[in-house]
Amino acid sequence: MADDRGGAGGPEAVLAIDIGGTKFAAGLVGAEGEIIAAERVATPPGGEAETLWKTLTELIDSVLAREPATRVTGVGVGCGGPMTWPEGAVSPLNMPGWRAFPLRARLAGRFPGLPVRVHNDAICLAAAEHWRGAGQGSADMLGMVVSTGVGGGLILGGRLIDGGTGNAGHIGHVVVDPGGPACRCGGRGCVEAIARGPGLAAWALDQGWVPGATGARAEGLYEEAAPASGRQLSADAAAGDPIALSALARAGRALGIGIASATHLCDLDIVTIGGGLSQAGPPLFEPLEEALRAHARMDFARRVRVVPARLGQDAGLIGAAALIIHPTRYWTASA
Template sequence: MSRVLAVDIGGTKLAAALVDEAGSVSRSATRPTPRTDVMSALADLIGEVSGGEPVLQAAGIGCAGPLDLAEGTVSPVNMPSWRGFPVREEVRRLTGLPTVLAGDAQCFALGEHWLGAGRGSSSLLGVVVSTGIGGGLVIDGVPLLGLTGNAGHVGHMTVDPYGEACECGGRGCVERYSSGPNLARWALSNGWKVPDGSPADARALARDASAGEPVAVAAFERGARALAGMIASTAAATEVTSVVIGGGVSAAGPVLFEPLARALDEVAGLAFVRAVRVRRSTLGVRAALAGAAKLAWDYSRSAG
């Protein structure tokens, strides 16, 4: 049976898998992302997964960005040893396979559309709420990558033009209100306290919000409202029918999704915007790898 090679590259871990046309994984492996010499670790990982496989159709790569599709290069924020790194050509040279590249959040969206919570939807927005906020769009079953490959960067949509300055250089970005570190930052500045020695992170904040701690609850309500503004704006611009939310902060569950539903009900006006369905990811950490596999399958068909 023919398979493709799927690769997911992030600042924390590297993952690779062999995936058939139905989305079934025959072999997979992961390893931590090293601080330096990432390509050597990736080459070892690919060799471990693909060794002895007689027929592979193509390779699909999902990688943290920003990236440049025209050049096939990436400059992941959390991987300082890669700046303008030609990952597409390096994987193509290593494997001898036709190779295609997209952002990790775009692959997340494509994976959820193919096999996960967005399966069957005509158009989908995937949102990864974690240390930062990433996003990807799948329109009529096709990932919208954009001229440079950075389309769907919804974490840096402005939801408050008079809001806080963002690390990206913009102002009032969703990420500044809704990412895990920024949820915790706002809560700490407004009186939230954690026991000495305990991490003051989004996981602890979610635990306290679930217990009804007022500042923690307010932090999630504030973050959810920013997410709702972004979702409503994206739906108005693209007419997506589904939104799938993943990433570590989505594990907060009801303390995020309940205020998000309320905020969407308040900010969404037009009927087609109000009709958008928001779901939590069902693939979790496997979504980006699934999307990279779908990317490779689509590329192999178009090239063949």
């Protein structure tokens, strides 16, 4: 049991947990955001509630066993939404086994006496980039993730903004084309409806995109069919595929308009963009900048900078730890 661990004199760390549809990660994170130990496992596909929970607790035990002298001072968790917040009953879109699963309560039972805080995974990524990544020193930041969805978290006045239900930062559902494509949310023309990887890939296929063909042609390799993914779209754009380039330009414009709106509404300094599609580089970021500068025209909005996220795969753990290590900045809930 974690509460039996470590002496009063042992080193201290936060147990950080990052729960996603493809992997679970757990780590011990130090006071400056350094990863002391971390492990990952694949999310059990189709796992039922207790299977998922067992996978998580085994992962936690394994990580804790690597640093037996370390005293855990709290548990921070980033998890895919939706969830009730700050109660932390989670229903991650990509994990049907957990529906209103009392993740925070179960972890609190496992670590009695310690603070256990659960927040949206995109919000943890924003907190991480603000604390230790590309947003350091900014008082007013939007941290974005562009991947199979488009998510985000807001830091305003130097503090994480939760919103009334813990859902502030949903830049993916800012409307950029009211008559545009239908969105998973039930709306139309949201940033996410246009810029999420799968939506973008579907659009490109409609336009005649053959995934991998451009790169394969260059290398003389025709045989293997490439997946119609956002990642492949980025690779094909880098290889010069005109449809892939058009698709990324389309995503970039949607992101740029959405960021212009967010900047006008929230008076932002900086926007960080992470996630798979953000790896696409200039084919995404140049049209993004062009649309942003065309629409963010108020004097105060011209200072906003859009930069790639910096922390990579550890960001989720660092942001989860931030909920515990810097609560005055990243945990305003009373719970």
